[in-house]
Amino acid sequence: MPFTTHDAYFASVDADARQRLLQIQAEVERRVPGAVRCIGYAMPAFRYQRIFLYFAAFKKHIGIYPPVSKDRALVLETQRYRGAKGNLSFPHDEALPIDLIGRVAAALAAQLQQPRKET
Numbered sequence: 631m632p633f634t635t636h637d638a639y640f641a642s643v644d645a646d647a648r649q650r651l652l653q654i655q656a657e658v659e660r661r662v663p664g665a666v667r668c669i670g671y672a673m674p675a676f677r678y679q680r681i682f683l684y685f686a687a688f689k690k691h692i693g694i695y696p697p698v699s700k701d702r703a704l705v706l707e708t709q710r711y712r713g714a715k716g717n718l719s720f721p722h723d724e725a726l727p728i729d730l731i732g733r734v735a736a737a738l739a740a741q742l743q744q745p746r747k748e749t
Contacts, residue, residue, distance in 0.1 A: 632669075632672060633669050633672060634669060635667070635669070636667050636674040639669070647687035650720075651685065651687055654694075654731055655667070655674070657731055657735065658735040660732065661736045661739075662736055665677065665682075674686065676739075678739050682735075682741070683734075690721060691719045691720055692722070692726070693717060694717065694718040696717065697715065697717050698716075698737045698738055700737070701740075704733060704737050708734065718734065
C-alpha cells in the first residue's frame with residue numbers, strides 16, 4: 631500500500647522502529663526549520679524546495695538517504711554507519727545517534743542550497 635503521510639508509514643512498522651522514526655522526524659524538524667514532511671519513493675521524507683532527506687525502517691536498521699557528501703568532517707564522522715553507496719544505516723540494536731542524525735539532516739539541507747556544478 632502506498633503511504634501518503636509520515637503517520638501512515640509509521641503505523642506500518644513495529645513500536646520500537648516507530649519510536650526511532652519519530653525521534654528522527656522531530657530532530658529534522660528542529661534542525662531544519664521550514665522542512666516539510668512528504669513521502670518519496672514510498673518512504674517518509676523532508677522537502678525544503680526539493681526533497682533533501684529520506685528515512686525508513688527495515689528489519690535490522692533505520693536507513694537515511696541520500697549520503698551527505700559536501701561536509702568532509704561529517705562524512706568521516708558517519709563512516710561507521712555508511713554503506714557501499716554512502717547511505718547511512720543505524721542498527722536497531724544500538725542507541726540512535728540523534729544529534730549526529732540531526733547534523734546530517736542540516737548538512738543535506740545546506741547541500742541542497744549550494745549551486746549545482748554544470749558539466
